[in-house]
Amino acid sequence: MTSQMISGIAADRLSSHKLKENFTDLHAPLQPHEVKVAADRCYFCHDAPCVTACPTDIDIPLFIRQISTGTPEAAAKTIFDMNILGGMCARVCPTEDLCEQACVREMAEGKPVEIGRLQRHATDTLMMQDVHPYSRAASTGKKVAVVGGGPAGLSCAHRLAVLGTDVTIYDARPKAGGLNEYGIAAYKSTNEFAAKEVEWLLSIGGITIENNKALGKDINLDDLGHDFDAVFLGVGLGGVNALDIGGCDKLGVSDAVAFIEILRQTSDLSTIPIGRNVVVIGGGMTAIDAAVQSKLLGAEQVTIVYRRGREAMSASRYEQDLAAKHGVKLMFNVQPKRLHGNGAVAMLELEYTADKNGNLEATGETLHLSADQVFTAIGQTLKTNASLTLEGPKIAVNSAGLTSRAGVWAGGDCASSGDDLTVTAVAEGRDAAMDIHKTLMKGA
């Protein structure tokens, strides 16, 4: 018997019908006529600001014009030329902070051209035809190891494969795709899109994937350097920051990344247990994804608590509003102080904070939130530095993605250049591939 009012953490809060409805596509694909109207709104700007705002520099006005003339396949090619994961980026990019924020129609009327949805229309059209629009150049005779089969690694591998180099991807997980497969809210990647996209990308040929091979455990840089002409690291941030307050060991406290992963990998959402009162600690996209999905699973009260003000939250205003729209309560300037409960967590004690000359200070005033489940989403960390020079918490790279070690490039979330966006990871993987190719072909 499904019931939202079961206390504690329980599965089966909502009917399977309701769950299915809750976890459908967040943004439905544009219908054919909507496509025409949406595409017609693009002004085909000169030196368009949206392109400047896109980390992968997709020629947005051109692809929208190609859509408007009835050639979405050509549009897809324009997109994939710059971003081979354009299909996923169309779903997960915070366009409201990137291309659509820069759109002149956003400035003019507060309604940008729907670039993300148009991109999805183009990429979906081509991918559904089950064709791969690229072929491989003559073999370079080189081989490159890519560590990490997430957006950065896949992008790098594909570009190298196109250029004629053979690639082996080593991925720590049973499936490739990285955060696309494990770390994005389920309603942003429906119908196994991440897995299908990987399959489609690999159809270029010349890329082998070795799953369940983790850096520092099953493979190491010395061996890879010996066996391959170059190495690209796109290992992401595999570790999570732990909450350091009293009561963290209580049942019902877990990290949000793992929760999101379970949601993505399950075949039956009704089996996922969720609390009646859920609190998510953090201020990024992971916090939003965990909170919204908690609500969609049937949690009665879901609260995001963030220690700084709204403006400091790394989740965009759009994402904050998305959470609010789903009934998630957002609390700002509160930090966790202690978890209470007899064995299982029952209450989260928080303390208000205030900004004092740029420093966050606790005010001494506290409050208590009922919580039978607490997710922490307070940042992710590099799992291994592989003896490379770090810059802050990440692997130091130059503008071409080269690390401190010759023959080893890095990109995506693990690299110092990254900004924790899928689209940036794709750009860095692509650019590193070009630099690897240039380096390997020197004198050839």
Add this chain to the structure above:
Amino acid sequence: MADLTTDFLGIKSPNPFWLASAPPTDKEYNVRRAFEAGWGGVVWKTLGAEGPPVVNVNGPRYGVIHGADRRVLGLNNIELITDRSLEVNLEEITRVKRDYPDRAMIVSIMVPCEEQAWKDILPKVEATGADGIELNFGCPHGMSERGMGAAVGQVPEYIEMVTRWCKQYYSKPVIVKLTPNITDVRLPAAAAQRGGADAVSLINTINSIISVNLDSMSPEPSIDGKGSHGGYCGPAVKPIAMSMVSEIARAPETAGLPISGIGGVTTWRDAAEYITLGCGNVQVCTAAMTYGFKVVQEMISGLSQWMDEKGHTTIQDFMGAAIPNTTDWKNLNLNYIAKAEINQDDCISCGRCYAACEDTSHQAIAMSDDRTFTVIDSECVACNLCVEVCPVENCITMVEQEKGTVDLRTGKTVSADYANWTTHPNNPGVAAE
């Protein structure tokens, strides 16, 4: 409250909006609905000679140029004149005119270019009590292959001859509908006038192939894999029609000849423009076929509001008002100097003005790193392209340069004198004198 009543050739109608001879006026049922909706008059769909009526194709008759939101921009048709019997049409015309005495009822006619054919049909039409006739010398497809429609309209002598027969055998006003598929519309208009026409109406549709199906390689609309040119109408043809109207209104020979304006009238504004170019009324088809008869209500309210705002109490007040300002290029004042001006507050930095000017015009717009666009007065020839490609209305405007100031492009002082090409030193005609 403005009075929209029009008196065209003595034919009164409550407003200047008539439905053109076309599919919407083919039947009593439609015309009654049109009058109920408020149309001032109709030109009944063209009648042919007695006997078995023409037949239409049984496949698609229309093709359209659409805007992105399926807005109908241009309509092409291959429909012929009425395919119903003459008797039925005449009976219906009689009934409708009897029931709507305050509306204009014009009957369009197309019969072979033989005197007897006209002599036969005109008394029958006269008997309906309709207010006048319109001679269809414009239909560009199908009928023209049989020596009628545009085939007559393209030969001024035929126009004059048939018009004369009509004036001879019919007592009420005769309107001659002109085809645009000619080189100089003034010649057929003058021929109509010589034949005694009371008015001309224009334009009929323009020869057109609306699209080609790239799979079947057939023009559209396709009938079993083949297409034929049709007649083009709708908003897209309005500029062509207005130019032709203005030529007739301006030509000394035809000046003052009453004109019924046809071609892409979709809103009150279109109608007002036609009237300023000398039309006594307008005829509408595509707008009605796109939106239904109710669309006339906007035309009536809009024209009425505008007339009130301008202080026009009757249609006569502004009829032909733009004719004195419609002239030949050679008469345009070459000492009128303007420069584009970009309102930076309105600019949304799309850069379309820059791309257009830099690539295709005079390199007269500068673009800064922060996407500020400014006009370079020393290069700007005031071509207006930036104004027209700018997506923000009135963001870029053409500002007249004050007399006595220096035009930075030419280095010359802007003269207050009027001077045109006829007196310009570069004009070889002037030098020869």
